[in-house]
Amino acid sequence: MTVSIKIILSGFVRRTENTDALKEAIKATGATLTRKGRSRNWLLQADSNQVRKITALVYESDETSWLWLVKKINAERPELNRDELRVIAKRNPTMTINQLVSLTGCTLFDARIVLDELEWE
DSSP, X not given: OOOXXXXXXXXXXXXXXXXXXXXXHHHHTTOEEEEOTTSSEEEEEEOHHHHHHHHHHHHHSSXXXXXXXXXXXXXXXXXXXXXXXXXXXXXXXXXXXXHHHHHHOOOHHHHHHHHHHHHTO
């Protein structure tokens, strides 16, 4: 059920400081980061776990210039349906509504429905 997403990063090198460290950190998650030809555009290919790891490492770093990457990822990330949310919530039965919303980016309404369904199973 791991769906790979592709995100085009325009001006990746120009927008980030300490770019080599960011590239190495992204590749350490298992994601693929490639340059598209000779342009300034880069292509990030990652599954949901890798995206989660990339987001965490950006927030843990001291580089404020890397935050645009998280904004770009969140804008391009596909929304999860309720079945996918249910799978995530089943993996962690003590997960709260706020944790599910912050982890997946789903709506509060969807998170409540999924957790209520799991509670009544």
